[in-house]
Amino acid sequence: MGLLRYTTYRLVQAIPVLIGVSILTFALANLTPGDPVRLMLQGQEADQETIERIEAQYGLDQPIHERYLTYMGGLVQGDMGHSFHRNASVAELITNRIGPTLLLVLSAYVFALATSIPLGIIAAKRRNDPFDHVSRIVALFGVSTPSFWIGIMLILIFAVQLGWLPSSDLVYPWWSPETYGHDGYGEHFYQVIRHLLLPMIALGTLQMATLMRVERTQMIESLQGEYVKLARAYGVPERTIMRKHAFQVAQLPIITIVGLNLSTALGGSVLIEFVFDINGLGRLFYEAIIQLDYQLIMGITMIIATMFVIGVVITDIAYAYIDPRVTYGESE
Known part of the structure; x- marks a missing residue:
């Protein structure tokens, strides 16, 4: 087929x-x-x-x-x-609001994958080392802490106390810099990242923690496989073993989790959109229910x-x- x-x-x-x-x-x-x-x-x-x-x-x-x-x-x-x-069709309302939600969810997944896979691999290679213990504590914190609480803490620390990052709304990359009064596309995308950083981390922490735990477990299991032992016996470099033998097999459960956790990320975006005052699809859904x-x-x-x-x-x-x-x- x-x-x-x-x-x-x-x-x-x-x-x-x-x-x-x-x-x-x-x-x-x-x-x-x-x-x-x-x-x-x-x-x-x-x-x-x-x-x-x-x-x-x-x-x-x-x-x-x-x-x-x-x-x-x-x-x-x-x-x-x-x-x-609202004096508008449902299709029009969804079209106007789905962009911020997709931007938030996709960026959260990028953050989760970019951090969880390297951390999971390093934790597996350094099993029972201090780094491994710290990574497991971080993963436990991530899966047991509500995303909206993480968002509130991030706002209090990085927006209120330090004043480094904005605490509300998004800057959309598909809008022109003139819309926001930015001086060129360089400043425009810099502001996109600044406004996206906190909600992205708040929403992606749960995904990151879940993926990191699975990545660590699967990499440990792969590194203990007979094919890895045979490759080492033949003198295959450790970097090649990690990349071509252990890593590829360990990614199958990661793919499953990424696909099935899409509904979790979309559901979590509702609360994150309220915390960071983002006019996305989740907030529209809440208003429709009310x-x-x-x-x-x-x-x-x-x-x-x-x-x-x-x-x-x-x-x-x-x-x-x-x-x-x-x-x-x-x-x-």
Whole structure:
């Protein structure tokens, strides 16, 4: 089975999963106590006729199963609906907010991978040395500490006390320097990094700690393998053994964790966006839940679910590139 065919096959398999997510989300959102129309008209005087007119406008006067089928019919055609509380389509709102969230999540993953893999390898090579003990303490701290608390501590230390870094908002690299009044692209990207550094570390610490523990464990196991002992017996240099024999095998669990932890990172971005006052998708999702904006809740949920499914498919494909024993669904 070729790469394209396998990818298509896995995406088709994901369709029932996405349908299940849509049913569960739609049911939970619509069964939540509260009236979205009255929340929309909060602070305004409205008679029953006005309320009924608005309900009919958004289809809220229909049974829940009819509303679901109507929504899914529009979704298949690319229509994600219209927000109850904002004068904009759901697709437009998500497009405007998804950029900061993707920037935050991807940068957190870059930070996690760039730090966890080298630290895990060094800890495995220096097993039971002081460096190894310190790395395990750091990993334990990272997996047991909430990301929002880390974010608050980073703000207090580096923004409030030292004044080195900003404590809120992001500078978007896809906007021009003139938008922020920066003197050229050099200063612009410098400010991008300054504003991104603290939220990136706060969100990526959990991923970094998890990956570092797994990397250390897998590298220790690989270095104790018979193929490594045989390579050493033949006089293969230690650097070659680490790079070509031990390292490549140890990365398979890392790929799995990176793919499956995408949902964790997206969920953690909600709190980080509030701590650092970032107008991203997570914050929009929270506002939609508070306002019972059903269409917006559904739209964001389906986007996140789709991103997770794509991440899992990419993880499966990456397996075959790293491990030649893994094939694209071919039978023996």
